[in-house]
Amino acid sequence: MTAEMFPKEKTIDLRKKHIGPSCKVFFSHDPIKIVRAKGQYMYDENGVRYLDCINNVAHVGHSHPMVVKAGAEQMELLNTNSRFLHDNLVQYAQRLQATLPEKLSVCYFVNSGSEANDLALRLAWEYTGHKDVITLDNAYHGHVSSLINISPYKFHQLANAEQSKSVHVALSPDLYRGNYRQDHPDPATAYADDVNNLIQKAHEKGHKVGAFIAESLQSCGGQVIPPAGYFQKVAQHVHQAGGLFIADEVQVGFGRVGTHFWAFQLQGEDFVPDIVTMGKPIGNGHPMSCVVTTREVAEAFKNSGMEYFNTFGGNPVSCAIGLAVLDVIEKEDLQGNALRVGGYLMRLLEQQKEKHPLVGDIRGRGLFVGAELVRDRVKLTPATAEAQDIIYNSKLCFPRLKEQHILLSADGPHRNVLKFKPPMCFSEEDADMVVEKIDEILTGVKPCSQLAIVI
Amino acid sequence: MTAEMFPKEKTIDLRKKHIGPSCKVFFSHDPIKIVRAKGQYMYDENGVRYLDCINNVAHVGHSHPMVVKAGAEQMELLNTNSRFLHDNLVQYAQRLQATLPEKLSVCYFVNSGSEANDLALRLAWEYTGHKDVITLDNAYHGHVSSLINISPYKFHQLANAEQSKSVHVALSPDLYRGNYRQDHPDPATAYADDVNNLIQKAHEKGHKVGAFIAESLQSCGGQVIPPAGYFQKVAQHVHQAGGLFIADEVQVGFGRVGTHFWAFQLQGEDFVPDIVTMGKPIGNGHPMSCVVTTREVAEAFKNSGMEYFNTFGGNPVSCAIGLAVLDVIEKEDLQGNALRVGGYLMRLLEQQKEKHPLVGDIRGRGLFVGAELVRDRVKLTPATAEAQDIIYNSKLCFPRLKEQHILLSADGPHRNVLKFKPPMCFSEEDADMVVEKIDEILTGVKPCSQLAIVI
Known part of the structure; x- marks a missing residue:
């Protein structure tokens, strides 16, 4: 069964023409087309697998x-x-x-x-x-x-x-x-x-x-x-x-x-x-x-x-x-899994807080977890741009989560809280993967303009 | 596959207990339990078939x-x-x-x-x-x-x-x-x-x-x-x-x-x-x-x-x-079917209007048809009780549409308009059947109290 009917550009064009412009897509400069999903993974039209950390609607896993x-x-x-x-x-x-x-x-x-x-x-x-x-x-x-x-x-x-x-x-x-x-x-x-x-x-x-x-x-x-x-x-x-x-x-x-x-x-x-x-x-x-x-x-x-x-x-x-x-x-004891994996994810994120000053607060219960990013731990200046930059950077000067095929989003009044609310079958390996990538990005993070000069 | 889990009385009890009392059932004194449906027909837990004249939601036919x-x-x-x-x-x-x-x-x-x-x-x-x-x-x-x-x-x-x-x-x-x-x-x-x-x-x-x-x-x-x-x-x-x-x-x-x-x-x-x-x-x-x-x-x-x-x-x-x-x-040319069968239904109902003074007006387009019942064709006194009585009579003194396994309803500000809005696969035979039954009821209709005395 072929799940794609139009080339991606055509899909984007038709969307612009026929879907209300108030309805946003994720990663608007380079949106992704998902054609199938299973458990905590989504797949684009080329078969590329994305780890889904955000779709709380697919509660027991996509297409269970x-x-x-x-x-x-x-x-x-x-x-x-x-x-x-x-x-x-x-x-x-x-x-x-x-x-x-x-x-x-x-x-x-x-x-x-x-x-x-x-x-x-x-x-x-x-x-x-x-x-x-x-x-x-x-x-x-x-x-x-x-x-x-x-x-x-x-x-x-x-x-x-x-x-x-x-x-x-x-x-x-x-x-x-x-x-x-x-x-x-x-x-x-x-x-x-x-x-x-x-x-x-x-x-x-x-x-x-x-x-x-x-x-x-x-x-x-x-x-x-x-x-x-x-x-x-x-x-x-x-x-x-x-x-x-x-x-x-x-x-x-x-x-x-x-x-x-x-x-x-x-x-x-x-x-x-x-x-x-x-x-x-x-x-x-x-x-x-x-x-x-x-x-x-x-x-x-x-x-x-x-x-x-x-x-x-x-x-x-x-x-x-x-x-x-x-x-x-x-x-499948998914409530138990949320408790175990959520706790594990919180511990990994707490380690990130110890390592990176940008990570101001880790809070959550089960598989509902937030990591609030701040530029200053006393003033709590929201690190809004940085949060966006970790998730996705249209300039592609450094691979961010999206380019590493991990779907995460930021929310809160300042859009500086990384929010984890994955399908409930999320595993410790998944938690390892996303936090490892966040760690890499936080370790290497520089404003894109500086990197562009170096390159 | 058994489609029934509880005896009907148990279903009614659980409904009273757990479903908002503002949510009404059809035929509240003797509601029906439907377990499957196909096209324009619905089937109760005993396999009794009902002709569906009202479910416009099942547009192309139930369970197509x-x-x-x-x-x-x-x-x-x-x-x-x-x-x-x-x-x-x-x-x-x-x-x-x-x-x-x-x-x-x-x-x-x-x-x-x-x-x-x-x-x-x-x-x-x-x-x-x-x-x-x-x-x-x-x-x-x-x-x-x-x-x-x-x-x-x-x-x-x-x-x-x-x-x-x-x-x-x-x-x-x-x-x-x-x-x-x-x-x-x-x-x-x-x-x-x-x-x-x-x-x-x-x-x-x-x-x-x-x-x-x-x-x-x-x-x-x-x-x-x-x-x-x-x-x-x-x-x-x-x-x-x-x-x-x-x-x-x-x-x-x-x-x-x-x-x-x-x-x-x-x-x-x-x-x-x-x-x-x-x-x-x-x-x-x-x-x-x-x-x-x-x-x-x-x-x-x-x-x-x-x-x-x-x-x-x-x-x-x-x-x-x-x-x-x-x-x-x-x-399936259902729009064409709506035109043909709707027209046929209107003609049958017009004949009823000629025959029964209670039928005051027939109006509609395609398979959206109303028959307004009045006690007096000049004053247009709404025949509200009569409309209800044709559809369903809890006293069961004379078999009405429901007892003859036909689902119809009445609406409008006076609830005196019989409304037809069946699945679009409704046929001329279906139209014949419902109008024939309406004709029988209108011909024999007497207040239940009188009939009860006779019986």
Whole structure:
């Protein structure tokens, strides 16, 4: 089977002609064409293999045969909407529920993290009767209009951004670069107090808070790990104001953090959000996602009188695929692998921090890891250009990760955090390879202009 | 392969326990469990065959082997996001573009009709700098919060609905029950003038109109066929106000109307919307959808400075499936079939209208057909209970369509319009069967209470 139809230049031309110019490609000056993928490896049209350190969507590994088989078999039988009874739907809901605290028992199946977070807001608005939302600085929760409003990561990109009056941005609970750092005696309380201040200010303006929403670990926001206990304290303030706590697990759920199945569980056994949203890894690339909430919230939403119907959400194919993903995570102990390999990767990166002054901070849980690069370890000046230069350098004066066939990306408000969120089958050998290459580049890194003169 | 895992009662119990109570099932007092489907037929757990007159999502027929094969083969190879180059994406965009007027050349691939319509609003807001939206009465455009706001079909369901001040509801261009009817000399102009009045009123309040949005034929709104020329006149008013025209083809596109590939083309060759959204039939049940617009609108959106990324949108599997759907429509001449069988169905239903006073109006194009039931042909009193009674009667005192294994539904603001939107492989024999059963029921229909006394 030939997987390529057009020469690469033609693909690029057609893309320019027919695909929205706001939709970016990786490595825009020299994008890559991927024609197949397996496990943690992707292959271009010439058969060149790339190590994938970034595609958290391909959670159990690209094109996993058990997932493909489950999807294909169900497609052959039936794919229709959830107004008909189907066992896949209820079995999948039951299986998901079993991974969560008992009170999170009611599921809504939708098609994307964006649809999930939008529905979470609708649930919170309806249950509380309050309109305002508190979100974290640098947060990204999705691309539909309601979520752009609560995503500083997005609305800060706009030339003439106008922040909604019903959205309040709380401090990102970042212990490295945030307002309260590792040396603070009680950062969890300090950051939670900031949320409480926002609530009080909203009240002063006659506003009422319907929800606090946060990724359980901030991803695009810079691989931020909030201090344990923070969510409990925030939930206390938010509940007192009559609002709900929404934990966005779209990027970080499904065993990625290693010690737990859900990242919010890192906060402590005593913490249970009111609503959990899940997405990307849930279907290993198949468009699906889910919102889980309590019976009370679900009944209030029903009592609004409005039916909720989602054409594709919870269809038998999506549920078959979702069940297969859960099976593979269990069968291949991918949560355990995330814990082991993630720990190994963290140790390798810590060695890099000791060796290279540019590496300011290593943080992570399981296979969700960030390496923040700084020009100055006291001032924390973001090493933005350097981060980009490690990943990919269009001038090709020194082979960077991309030229060495390793896919990595940088994110965070300053785009200076190397982020690792590979498929969960990532191995210690893979970790060795990427860190070895980073070490080589950091050792040899010079501005391209100087190198060009030497050459 | 056994397709049933739980006895039906257990499925119902688990559904009550774990699925949001706002998510309704068909025939709630005695829902059906479907375990497989092929073409225009669905089969329950006992092998009973149902004729499917309602699932427009299974556009080329349930579980079409060419579509299943295309999806399965691509899943085996690769399913990843559109930041990597892939030929399926550009080939699919090219193929879709070829079905549209030339100026509609730029595609954004997303996951659902809701995501598509939300993005269409974002494009219009960004391009025009105007915020207000004009929508039709009884319109439904999707389930995310921004679309509930512009969907009277939904927000009228709310106990304490609060209509957004930036949303204006225009008259539904309904020639049967609307303000201007078949006897009006120029309903197209009259309905378009109503839109213009809304624009002027918005201007008086200092508001500016960014978009007019309408389904090319109103579906949930009651299978409404707007008079030809209406869209042109509306577009003129909207453009003059600096707004854009969004044609929502989510339910009615892809050849369903028979004479044309897109329903907006029924308005005349000279009409081209600024944005077209497509969904349900696009992937024959696979979660995918698309927004197509002009280069000018796309460039303005890009110039906002905000990247647009959609995790699943335009992935190689979705595009492979989309391509296969286009192939099947062509290869099996399903557009031609929609024209022929749709015409045949309309003629059969017209005979019913002559025979039964309850049948007030038959309207449609291709395999998008509505039969509006009224108690009085002058007052047009909606025969809501009668419509429900034909479809399904929980008291089982007389076998209705459901008990005769035919799936039909009723919609419109009064839920009195029987709506036909079957898979496009629907045959004349299928049309004979459903109309024959409707005839039997209409001939024998008596209130159940009376029958119960007789029995």
